[in-house]
Ligand SMILES: CC[C@H](C(=O)O)C(=O)SCCNC(=O)CCNC(=O)[C@H](O)C(C)(C)COP(=O)(O)OP(=O)(O)OC[C@H]1O[C@@H](n2cnc3c(N)ncnc32)[C@H](O)[C@@H]1OP(=O)(O)O
């Protein structure tokens with residue numbers, strides 16, 4: 032089911048400081064901030080040769096990142112995103128296998144303009160998984 036690792040996401044308490052560190056200290060290429068109100072996040076992507084790191088900052092009152100940062104005030108690794116060819120087939124198979132697909136089970140459009148779904152961290156050894164159809 033799984034294709035390439037699309038990105039690893041890190042929740043950050045100060046987006047500008049994080050961008051600055053990646054650009055100025057690590058010399059990385061960082062994309063412009065994207066505001067995604069439907070997901071309650073502002074994101075940037077740090078591009079490296081074989082994958083991306085997504086830096087996540089809360090947007091709005093009910094952001095999933097707000098709750099995460101309350102528990103982890105210094106920030107921390109938030110999720111891994113894997114590519115899949117057919118997100119609906121993947122979802123149906125995962126549900127059949129007892130995995131909790133988050134939200135209403137219908138994919139939303141993510142930061143790359145492609146359908147995404149999230150899987151409950153308690154079903155994957157404490158790691159939140161995002162699937163993105165490529
Ligand atoms: C899609 C746009 C962009 C992209 O790449 O394209 C993004 O990636 S946006 C990313 C932000 N969106 C999401 O995270 C959506 C899915 N997340 C959720 O639905 C919730 O955050 C959820 C269900 C993971 C947790 O929400 P809940 O309200 O249940 O929060 P709790 O704090 O009560 O958590 C319950 C339990 O899970 C542990 N937890 C929560 N978040 C994570 C995490 N990121 N990684 C690992 N574990 C996590 C939390 O600590 C609680 O554990 P407990 O042992 O009970 O304390």
Ligand SMILES: [Co+2]
Pocket residue numbers: 038040085110112161
């Ligand atoms: Co993501």
